[in-house]
Amino acid sequence: MEIEKAIEIILDEERKVMGRVDKKIVEKFIKKILIAKRIFLAGEGRSGLIAKTFAMRLMQLGFETYVAGETITPGIGRGDLLIACSGSGETEVTFHMAEVARNYGAKVVTFTANRNSTIVNVSDLVVGVPVPFKGKFKRNGLEQIGGSLFEQGLFLMMEAVVLILMRRLKKSPHELWKRHTKLE
Structure with missing residues (x-):
């Protein structure tokens, strides 16, 4: 397989995933961000790395993160x-x-592929990333493994939320860049 074909497969699969995202839930998530005093992100492994990218963007938007x-x-x-x-x-x-x-009285929003999981029970809002998750993986005509689909979908959803917040808060990319790290 050539790189172009692999990229095409990934983009096609993620386009299908993003088409199944519940837009009303995402809007509720955005509202929770806007009213939060402070925002904390949690995740382990690759999910945790994606969470950190979102934390950075929220900080650049001016949120205490x-x-x-x-x-x-x-x-x-x-x-x-x-x-x-x-x-x-x-x-x-x-x-x-x-x-x-x-x-401790904080609100919890969970991003997961498994709506029947344990963490759902302690969440105020669940944002489903509609992909097969590791424990219950079914082929469903997909070529990527479930973990990759989840992480890519999580990243795309969070980047979409950043764009929405930028527009609502009237922040330009230049304004975000001002808050970008200089110690690199």
Whole structure:
């Protein structure tokens, strides 16, 4: 297989995934971001890496944003929002963080491929990334593994939310760039 064909497969599969995203749920998610006092992101592995990219963009948009588990992350509390990312919805560390956040009065939004997972029970809002998840993978005519589809879908959804927020907040790419790290 050539690189062009592989890219075509990935783009076609993600286009199908994005077409099944619940737009009303995404709008509720955006509203939770806009009213949050502070925003925390949690996730492990590749999901955690995607969560960090979203944390960076939210910070560049002017939101007070933290990554759960980092040494400089303050305590979470009432008025705060935790965005938890777990394809399976069963990642122990992410579930624990969601549970703790809820116990301290924070709202929890979870991005997952598994709407029947444990983390859903401690979430105020579940944003489904409509892909087969690892534990229940079915081919469904897809060529990529479920984890990759989830992570790509998660990234695309979060980048779409960034674009929506940029427009609503009337922020230009130049304004975001001003808040981009200079220590690199």
